[in-house]
Amino acid sequence: QNRALRESKEGLEQRVAERTGELEERNEALRHNSAQLLAANTELDAFAYSVSHDLRAPLRSIDGFSQVLLEDYAAQLGEAGQDSLRRVRAATQRMGILIDDLLKLARVTRAEIRAEPVDLSDLARDIAAELQRATPERLVEFAIAPHLKAQGDPRLLRVVLDNLLRNSWKYTAKQARPRIEFGSVEENGGRAFMVRDNGAGFDMKYADKLFGVFQRLHSAAEFEGTGIGLATVRRIINRHGGRIWAEGAVDQGATFYFTL
Ligand SMILES: Nc1ncnc2c1ncn2[C@@H]1O[C@H](COP(=O)(O)OP(=O)(O)O)[C@@H](O)[C@H]1O
Ligand SMILES: [Mg+2]
Known part of the structure; x- marks a missing residue:
């Protein structure tokens, strides 16, 4: 009986050792993958940064010369020509x-990311x-x-609230009695902050899409925008180790929750 026990113990130890080895290998592969992902991400951001930067100068000159044409050659251009140039200017501004x-x-x-105490209520009021x-x-x-405080980067948290409140402001434009709320709720024993409005809302089917770059659920004709705001917000929240999610219904308003 003792021998049988010893054998089964040895068998177990052997299997544990094997599994540990396998797990270590997998961990190593994961570490490698995540390092690669990080490098790719950083590269992509550097790319986006320089492209955006270099696009600015030619754009300024298109807008500037269009303005010169409008101001100094209005008579030669005629109404139709002026209208076209105004469209050029509107597009360059967009x-x-x-x-x-x-x-x-x-x-x-x-x-x-700097972490310091931030009064989110003050920011929201501002x-x-x-x-x-x-x-x-x-x-x-x-x-x-009042007095909703958090720990985080004041400049970046301002960007978060600015985007959320600006969205609420925008998407309540067609509401007769617009109301925008900033507060906090209990969430899994912790606390989540929320920005709520009674505006256009959105279909919950697309609730995850909202946070993707260039993802917009409303057309530019209905509400103008670039679809980059919430992607920026999610990045900031993620970098703070928090989570963001949204609830809404068409014409019933929207609520954005985030933790920090
Ligand atoms: N408060 C809100 N109410 C209804 N829809 C919203 C609200 N905030 C954001 N959305 C939806 O999420 C999309 C993405 O938001 P965002 O990234 O800020 O882009 P933008 O404001 O430029 O459209 C918006 O186009 C809109 O469809
Ligand atoms: Mg926005």
Whole structure:
């Protein structure tokens, strides 16, 4: 009986050793893969950064010379010619915004994350005031919970709240009584912050898509935009070790939750 026990123990030990070896091999392969992925990502970001950067100069000159034509050659151009040039200018300005947004996205990955106490409520109030100042004719009710504090990079967390609140501002434009809320909720024993509005909302079927670069659920004719904002937001949240998700329904508003 003793012998049988010893043999089975040895057999077990042998199998454990084999499995440990296998796991170590797999771990090594995973480490290798993730190092490669990181390198590819960094390269891609550097690429996006320089492309965006170099696109700016020619764009400025297209816009600048179009303006010169409009100002100095208006008579020769006639109404139709002027209209075409105005469209050229509008398009270059849209492209300028796109480039700026891409640069911001690339910058987020390169930025060092500083962790310090941040009052998110203060940030939210600041941004709300800024939105209201830029479009004073819009009447939007803001409900901002006080003293919501977090640990993170103040500059990047401002980018997060700026994007979320700006989206709520934009997607409530067609709502008769727009309301935007910033607060927090219990989430798995922890706390999640949330930005909620009663605007256009979206179909939950596409809830994951929202955070992809260039992914937009609304057409530019309906609501203008580049589809880069939420991708930037998700990157910032991920770099803080947090999570972001969204809930919504068409014409029933949207809620964006994030943890830090
Ligand atoms: N508050 C919101 N309400 C409804 N839809 C939203 C809201 N925020 C974002 N979305 C949807 O998610 C898409 C991606 O958002 P974002 O990356 O900020 O791009 P953009 O604002 O430039 O369209 C938007 O095009 C829109 O369809
Ligand atoms: Mg946006």
